[in-house]
Amino acid sequence: MAYCFVKTNQKHKFGALYKTNQNMSILVNKDSKIIVQGFTGGEGTFHAGQMIDYGTNVVGGVTPGKGGTEHLGKPVFNTVEEAVKATGADVSILFVPPAFAADAIMEAANAGIGVIIAITEGIPVSDMVKAKDYIKQFDCRLVGPNCPGVITADEAKVGIMPGFVFKKGKVGVVSKSGTLTYEAADQIVKAGLGITTAIGIGGDPIIGTTTKEAVELLMNDPETEGIVMIGEIGGNLEAKAARWVKEHGTKPVVGFIAGETAPKGRTMGHAGAIVGGHEDTAEAKKAIMRECGIHVVDSPADIGSKMAEALGVTA
Amino acid sequence: MNLHEYQGKSILESYGVAIQRGVVVDNIEDAVAKAKELNSETGTEWFVVKAQIHAGGRGKGIVTETGSNGVVLAKGLDKVEDTVKGILGGHLVTAQTNDKGKMVNKVLLAEDVYYPGESEPSEFYMSVLLDREKECNVIMYSTEGGMDIETVAEETPHLIHKEEVDPRLGLQGFQMRRIAFNLGLSGQAFKQMTKFVNALYNAYVGCDASMFEINPVLKTSDNKIIAVDSKVTLDGNSLFRHKDYAEMRDKTEEDPIEVEAGEAGLNYVNLDGNVGCMVNGAGLAMATMDIIKLSGGNPANFLDVGGTADAERVEKAFNMILRDPNVKAILVNIFGGIVRCDRVAQGIVDAYKNMGNIPVPIIVRLQGTNAEEAKKLIDESGLDVYSAVQLQEAADLVKKLIN
Numbered sequence: 001m002a003y004c005f006v007k008t009n010q011k012h013k014f015g016a017l018y019k020t021n022q023n024m025s026i027l028v029n030k031d032s033k034i035i036v037q038g039f040t041g042g043e044g045t046f047h048a049g050q051m052i053d054y055g056t057n058v059v060g061g062v063t064p065g066k067g068g069t070e071h072l073g074k075p076v077f078n079t080v081e082e083a084v085k086a087t088g089a090d091v092s093i094l095f096v097p098p099a100f101a102a103d104a105i106m107e108a109a110n111a112g113i114g115v116i117i118a119i120t121e122g123i124p125v126s127d128m129v130k131a132k133d134y135i136k137q138f139d140c141r142l143v144g145p146n147c148p149g150v151i152t153a154d155e156a157k158v159g160i161m162p163g164f165v166f167k168k169g170k171v172g173v174v175s176k177s178g179t180l181t182y183e184a185a186d187q188i189v190k191a192g193l194g195i196t197t198a199i200g201i202g203g204d205p206i207i208g209t210t211t212k213e214a215v216e217l218l219m220n221d222p223e224t225e226g227i228v229m230i231g232e233i234g235g236n237l238e239a240k241a242a243r244w245v246k247e248h249g250t251k252p253v254v255g256f257i258a259g260e261t262a263p264k265g266r267t268m269g270h271a272g273a274i275v276g277g278h279e280d281t282a283e284a285k286k287a288i289m290r291e292c293g294i295h296v297v298d299s300p301a302d303i304g305s306k307m308a309e310a311l312g313v314t315a
Numbered sequence: 316m317n318l319h320e321y322q323g324k325s326i327l328e329s330y331g332v333a334i335q336r337g338v339v340v341d342n343i344e345d346a347v348a349k350a351k352e353l354n355s356e357t358g359t360e361w362f363v364v365k366a367q368i369h370a371g372g373r374g375k376g377i378v379t380e381t382g383s384n385g386v387v388l389a390k391g392l393d394k395v396e397d398t399v400k401g402i403l404g405g406h407l408v409t410a411q412t413n414d415k416g417k418m419v420n421k422v423l424l425a426e427d428v429y430y431p432g433e434s435e436p437s438e439f440y441m442s443v444l445l446d447r448e449k450e451c452n453v454i455m456y457s458t459e460g461g462m463d464i465e466t467v468a469e470e471t472p473h474l475i476h477k478e479e480v481d482p483r484l485g486l487q488g489f490q491m492r493r494i495a496f497n498l499g500l501s502g503q504a505f506k507q508m509t510k511f512v513n514a515l516y517n518a519y520v521g522c523d524a525s526m527f528e529i530n531p532v533l534k535t536s537d538n539k540i541i542a543v544d545s546k547v548t549l550d551g552n553s554l555f556r557h558k559d560y561a562e563m564r565d566k567t568e569e570d571p572i573e574v575e576a577g578e579a580g581l582n583y584v585n586l587d588g589n590v591g592c593m594v595n596g597a598g599l600a601m602a603t604m605d606i607i608k609l610s611g612g613n614p615a616n617f618l619d620v621g622g623t624a625d626a627e628r629v630e631k632a633f634n635m636i637l638r639d640p641n642v643k644a645i646l647v648n649i650f651g652g653i654v655r656c657d658r659v660a661q662g663i664v665d666a667y668k669n670m671g672n673i674p675v676p677i678i679v680r681l682q683g684t685n686a687e688e689a690k691k692l693i694d695e696s697g698l699d700v701y702s703a704v705q706l707q708e709a710a711d712l713v714k715k716l717i718n
Contacts, residue, residue: 099555124553125445126523132450133482162651162684177598179650182683183706186650203597205447232598235447258601261586261608262617269582269597269619271552272447282605299609300602301707 026172026197026217026224027115027143028091030155035089035113036061037080037096037104040071044095047119047160048072051093054157059087080104080111091115093149093158102127105142109135116208117158118145125271128206135208142208146270148178148200159200161185169194171307172218174211175230176203176237176270180258180300184228187304193313196224203232203270211241219251226252226311228303229294233259234273234280239288246292252310255294256303257282316549319367321423322563323527323545330518332511333541335533337425339367346399350392350424359426362389364398366407367421369568371546372463376409378402379416385409388427395424420567428543432536438543439498440464441512442528443519446479454478454486454516456494460531486516500534507540515542522560523553572635579631581620588613590713591636591645591675593629595620595659603648606706610713615642620649620659629662630669637673644676644716646709651683660689664696676701676716680709 028034034051038044039061049072052058060075060083067078077083080092092113096104101120108116116135123145135142143150149159153168165182167189175181178200185195199214201207211231218224231238238257245253260282262268264275275281286296297306308314318326321339328334336357338349350362366373366385373385383401399422408416429436438460446453457475459467468475476497478490488509495508511532519527528546535541554561566574576583582597586604590612594600597619604614616639620632636645649659660681667673680703681689693700701716703709 098552122552124523124556125525125550126520126553129445129450129452129482165683175598177596177602179594179596179683180598180602182650183599183602186682187706205445206450230598232601256602258598258605261604261614262601263584263586266584266617268584268601268617273597273601299606299707299710300599301606301705301710 025152025155026221027141027150027152027199028156028158028197029152030055030057032057032091032115032156032158033059033087033089034091034093034156034158035059035080035083035087037092037094037108039063039076040066041095041097043119045072047095050163051157054163056156056158059089080107080113084111084113089113091117091158093117093119094145095119098122098124101145102131105131105145106134109138109140109142112138113140115141115143117143117147117149118202118208119147119149119160120144121146123204125205128204132206132208143199144202144208146204147202147207148181150197150199151195152197153195161198161200165189166195166198170196170223170225171228172196172221172224172226173198173228173230174214174218175200176211176232177230177258180230183300184230184256184303187301188228188307191304191308191313193226193304193307193311196221203272205235205272211237212244215241215245215253216248219249224251226254226307228307229253229255230303231255231257231285232270232273233257233262233268233275233282236279238285239279242289242292242294245294249293252307253294254303254307254310255286255289255296256300257285257289258300260298316551316554316561316564317369317568318547318549318563319369319421319565320365320545321367321421323547324542326522326547326560327515327518327542327545330521331514332518333507333539334545335425335428335541335543337363337423339421339423340399341403341421343396343399343403346422346424347392347395350395353424353426354392357426360391361427362392362395363387363425363427364389364395364402365423365425366402366419367423368407368412368417368419369565370409370411370417372409372411373407376407376412376416378405378407378419380405385419399424418567428533428535428541430536434536434538436536437534438531439534440467440530441515441532442526442530443516443524444526449479451482452480452519454480454494454512456498458498460533464530480516485520486513503538504534504540507538511540522557523550524548525550572638576618576632576635580628581618581632581635583635584617585639586614586616587641588615589641589643590717591615591639591642592648593618593620593632593636593645594648595650599648599650603646606710607646607713610710612644612713612717615639626658626662626665629659630666633663633666634670637670637675642675644678644713646713647677647679647681648706648709649681649683651681651686655685656681656683656689657685657692660692663700664692664698667696667698678703678709678712678716680704680706
């Protein structure tokens with residue numbers, strides 16, 4: 001599963017390019033052909049515009065019933081299938097309202113999209129359980145939902161992050177949170193390191209790409225020299241990633257877990273951010289991460305400087 | 316969204332789950348009349364009076380005003396009035412509430428289901444919930460009913476069984492049978508249990524629940540399987556397609572300020588610290604709380620102003636934070652992605668002007684989309700705020716201002 005995107009690349013997507021360019025970024029890059037689901041809505045319009053301004057290769061969008069029209073200078077299609085046929089799209093980003101978002105994820109997978117990035121917040125959990133199960137039969141990777149998306153610096157911004165923060169460099173970021181990702185990226189850039197790819201995996205209980213899978217992608221990316229892993233209370237994704245790093249890690253990993261001060265039993269904004277048992281706490285997660293050799297910071301203000309230290313760079 | 320026991324039971328019944336029958340009352344006058352009705356419908360001579368609050372441990376809990384427990388058996392119609400008086404209108408303190416307890420606005424009068432008969436009654440535990448790791452629903456069950464399941468999990472984990480349900484196929488017959496066999500049932504009780512499990516799972520799926528916990532599930536002395544209690548949490552994200560369940564929300568069970576925040580589109584959790592905070596994004600909000608703690612303060616709240624924070628919502632947020640008398644300083648931490656910093660800055664400026672005088676120092680840290688316009692807006696407003704650009708600077712200011 002973790003290699004599925006790379007596999008997809010080799011098979012159909014970037015074919016010759018992949019072979020000639022070994023320094024390929026992960027998930028999205030300048031050659032990605034991106035469509036926007038929920039293209040003509042308010043959020044879709046605003047963020048697709050921002051993505052295009054960043055230089056992202058947006059090839060069109062999907063809004064059922066508006067096929068055949070044009071929006072932001074790009075063609076609009078009724079279905080993802082039509083969009084893929086007409087444009088060769090391999091990446092999709094979703095700004096579809098929560099009630100229809102799981103359906104849109106399944107449509108993208110069914111149409112052969114390789115990387116599906118779901119921004120939508122508030123999708124019913126039962127819908128996501130079904131959608132995640134459904135897309136397993138396709139050769140695709142889901143990122144999110146309830147996430148800020150993915151950005152490969154200077155190449156493609158497929159998300160809602162402020163692009164100017166993510167200056168090109170050598171550190172990959174994996175995070176459950178949106179704004180905390182921007183914070184970390186800003187610090188990393190100011191420490192003189194810069195970003196390769198930042199992946200917002202999302203804060204919902206059911207998400208497509210796990211912390212471990214995202215860390216693994218970055219670990220295998222030749223351009224990435226260090227990895228920042230940002231988690232929060234609830235679930236065991238960070239612990240699983242930490243154990244994987246202990247076994248397979250070849251690059252320094254800096255970690256932060258938000259929610260040290262969160263009370264037990266309360267949902268802190270993200271649907272998945274809730275302390276149930278002992279292992280859900282920030283303290284427990286950080287302990288496991290430390291045991292696994294991850295450079296854990298207690299203060300979110302120290303992420304950039306810790307990464308510089310771990311890479312032996314003086315800021 | 317949490318439901319009361321009686322609401323959960325009404326949903327269960329609508330899906331064909333056998334329940335302990337009862338009537339809910341909110342005043343003493345109705346109690347006796349309703350108890351009589353229940354007697355004529357069910358033949359029950361005794362009545363279980365159960366406080367309806369959103370907290371567990373009611374049976375062992377104590378009503379502050381009267382010393383009564385939260386669940387009491389009234390052994391006869393003549394005992395109903397006094398028993399209800401001991402619970403209704405009082406504050407029930409349980410292991411899951413705070414010291415003040417929760418006001419009991421309603422009680423459920425339920426039939427006595429532990430009557431003697433051909434066999435001994437026995438209690439089981441059963442819940443349906445999402446397994447985040449397996450990414451499917453799971454039915455968790457145990458022969459150790461009527462006890463705190465966390466205690467069972469710690470002391471005798473081998474007595475807890477799990478049945479994972481395929482997301483596409485749903486619960487299968489062999490799984491229902493396995494559950495009934497593992498609970499040691501046979502004959503009529505076995506058949507009833509498979510029906511019970513099937514109906515319970517249908518109810519869980521049908522109403523998009525996050526959790527259904529039935530503790531205890533009772534095998535009666537005449538081999539019926541019924542739900543004696545219900546603890547139901549519905550997925551808030553699904554309520555748009557369940558308008559009838561959405562109406563079951565009891566706002567009196569929630570912190571009034573959090574209710575108000577929700578209505579204004581803000582995500583607010585009240586805490587007991589001295590530094591208020593207003594942040595965009597849940598992760599950064601938690602991280603900001605952590606940094607307040609590391610700076611020697613304590614967070615007074617969690618507050619995510621959301622992805623589309625405009626001046627009105629930001630002002631509302633400010634108003635709410637300032638209502639807490641313990642707040643000594645406010646840290647605004649905005650990293651603009653979806654939310655544009657200038658809109659947040661406008662909110663701060665408007666709030667300041669509308670509120671006249673803000674009695675505590677404010678630290679504003681705006682970074683990201685339109686951060687420069689935002690800074691300009693704040694600077695030109697003439698407001699008395701401490702500005703920071705880096706997170707560490709903001710943390711240092713917190714430290715300085717609260718000491």
